Amino acid sequence: DTGVSQDPRHKITKRGQNVTFRCDPISEHNRLYWYRQTLGQGPEFLTYFQNEAQLEKSRLLSDRFSAERPKGSFSTLEIQRTEQGDSAMYLCASSRITGVGRELFFGEGSRLTVL
């Protein structure tokens, strides 16, 4: 499978615990994005990387959130001290710098439920 891969697909945790999500982008893509989607809303931008550099962070990304892409390949999104409001689908997407289109290719998402 050469698409964007996310793990785990579903995580249930208790409030206050830390969680980490992993994203493996399409191999030739050097841009990687994290989005969050809550019920009834469209995906909302959180942050993006070009290779290993984190170039932009949304104000939605509080201090409890940290994202890394250490070698410019896979990325992790960690949420510390989870709150019930963090319950959402966390979507990873990747794209190429060059290309005719500007579409992002999304993974299937990691659904977080905070009890």
Place this chain on the structure above:
Amino acid sequence: DQQVKQNSPSLSVQEGRISILNCDYTNSMFDYFLWYKKYPAEGPTFLISISSIKDKNEDGRFTVFLNKSAKHLSLHIVPSQPGDSAVYFCAASVGNFGNEKLTFGTGTRLTIIP
């Protein structure tokens, strides 16, 4: 501030007829527009896009129309098929230093009635 708006949360269309999904935007800097389709428990899948230099783009049963003066775009699906039942998201981006960060609307749930 919702820069991309999809004012119809849901739409039902008879199989074989035309489905028209609408999207409005407020940011005049947007210069590239996309439609994504999403099934439950899956990530969004790219469907079709249009650059602001065009007013129409067609791909098989799917056509996107862009009216820049009205800041409005629409997706036409004809003929509609049961497999088209999904949530459709409109998205837009600004061609700024090659960052394709997308701003999404809230989605329209399309149901195709057999």
